[in-house]
Amino acid sequence: MKLSEAKAQFISSWGAFGTHWGINRTMAQIHALLLISPDPITQDDIMEQLNISRGNVNMNTRDLVDWGLVDRVLIPGERKEFFSAEKDIWKVATQIIKERKKRELDPMLKLLGQLEKIDGDKKEKNVKQFVDTVSGIRKFGNQADKMLDVMIRADESWFLGSLLKFFK
Amino acid sequence: MKLSEAKAQFISSWGAFGTHWGINRTMAQIHALLLISPDPITQDDIMEQLNISRGNVNMNTRDLVDWGLVDRVLIPGERKEFFSAEKDIWKVATQIIKERKKRELDPMLKLLGQLEKIDGDKKEKNVKQFVDTVSGIRKFGNQADKMLDVMIRADESWFLGSLLKFFK
DNA sequence: TTGAATTTTCAAAATTTATTGAAAATATAT
DNA sequence: ATATATTTTCAATAAATTTTGAAAATTCAA
Known part of the structure; x- marks a missing residue:
């Protein structure tokens, strides 16, 4: 070719x-x-x-x-x-992660936090399912958020940097 | 609300x-x-x-x-x-990862492998930059691929499962 | 300044993608 | 078998997104 x-x-x-x-x-x-x-x-x-x-x-x-x-x-x-x-693909990836986190994940987590605080009987199954779903997603999202922060900061921190060099 | x-x-x-x-x-x-x-x-x-x-x-x-x-x-x-x-958000996430990996990442990696084998003088800077870029992306993609496989299998393996429960 | 080169903007046009709804196909009950 | 309920398909339509290109704005040299 x-x-x-x-x-x-x-x-x-x-x-x-x-x-x-x-x-x-x-x-x-x-x-x-x-x-x-x-x-x-x-x-x-x-x-x-x-x-x-x-x-x-x-x-x-x-x-x-x-x-x-x-x-x-x-x-x-x-x-x-x-x-x-930028030619370093690792930097490209972390930059994209950083931006998408800011533009999409963070606002979503903020919204989910608000939606969890709805009125209503937590025993009623529709209310319960809603709260369970929203809080499940929020918890998962928060973990993902933390994990991504670690990745983003990896370049700026010597220790994490050498740990994650493995993935470079 | x-x-x-x-x-x-x-x-x-x-x-x-x-x-x-x-x-x-x-x-x-x-x-x-x-x-x-x-x-x-x-x-x-x-x-x-x-x-x-x-x-x-x-x-x-x-x-x-x-x-x-x-x-x-x-x-x-x-x-x-x-x-x-499916209500378990961890399962939802791994299912999405699994599908997108299959539909998008795997075909892309296959293509990149082919593109790396181009004709031409590797010293010529256009050729060099092309090969470097493509192989950089391919290597990164392969690591990501492996990492995602670990995540996907986490549910099915006791050891990795308990390791990754941390992220649940 | 003036004028040429270059970049930016944005309404209109083109393209792509999503949605509708009615007809065809399928499944189920009597 | 026949009638009825339900699902699926897909051409036509609508909506959303992307692209164009020419005019306006900006930059810069003389």
């Missing part, structure tokens, strides 16, 4: 993969392109390589920057703006 | 939450409804409570059964079919 063919396949499946994870196809494809680009590239490079419009590139690179997965790079003497992706 | 209000909120946010995880909104809402229902319920119950069409309920309950999250229940003397969800 030639590099060009492999690139196309990688970008396309990374894009499809992304859609299963709440990330839009194009954003994931741009990310894929940046991951395999040894040097920073411009909006125009992305437009050309993926055959998408300028507006589309602009919006999705902005999202990638917001997610902390891509950096804007200024190259001295160049007028255009360049983009470059 | 009253039960009816809390129910509505739980169903709606579980649905929104689901969309971030590659599951469609309605499927997640039906799942939420089943999670808080102490007894099995019918297609008609679901249609009525969520205000959605029969066809929609049918397709989404089928998907939930395929995902292994919901069971069809036959109640003696009843003509209609009833549905009931």
Whole structure:
């Protein structure tokens, strides 16, 4: 298989993969392109390589920057703006975990905490099942939350870092 | 807060939450409804409570059964079919992990393995970056794969089970 | 300043995905 | 067997999401 063919396949499946994870196809494809680009590239490079419009590139690179997965790079003497992706896949993973935790898990846990405090007879089976379900999910979610915090901090702590290097 | 209000909120946010995880909104809402229902319920119950069409309920309950999250229940003397969800949230989580691993992670790892074997000079920086990226993701993915296998089997193995009970 | 290069915005269009509902298929009781 | 209840299918429709592209805003050099 030639590099060009492999690139196309990688970008396309990374894009499809992304859609299963709440990330839009194009954003994931741009990310894929940046991951395999040894040097920073411009909006125009992305437009050309993926055959998408300028507006589309602009919006999705902005999202990638917001997610902390891509950096804007200024190259001295160049007028255009360049983009470059974090290449360490462990850092990519922890960054995604960190963001999703903040955007999805934390708000959900907050809501569940409120829903547990409903009025009504805890002996009535509908009330009981509701409270049991909600508190079960909340407890599970809190454990997951703690576990993810450990993973996220692993890079910043020597001890946990060397422990989790195993998974790198 | 009253039960009816809390129910509505739980169903709606579980649905929104689901969309971030590659599951469609309605499927997640039906799942939420089943999670808080102490007894099995019918297609008609679901249609009525969520205000959605029969066809929609049918397709989404089928998907939930395929995902292994919901069971069809036959109640003696009843003509209609009833549905009931697994209530143990740990089992729900491992089931989801198991399915997503099979549907998404495993095929991706297979593809990455193929993409690594491209032709071309490994010293050329475009080739090098491609191979490095792909193999980095593959290695990370393989570790994740193993870790998830451990979690999935935790329920079936006494030793790992008691180890991971910690997270329950 | 002015003007050219570049980036950003956002309403309209295109595409993708989800939902409906009625007809067909299936299952069950008499 | 026949009638009735129930489930399933799927083409048509609706809704949600993504993409475009041209105009507006911004940046920067001279």
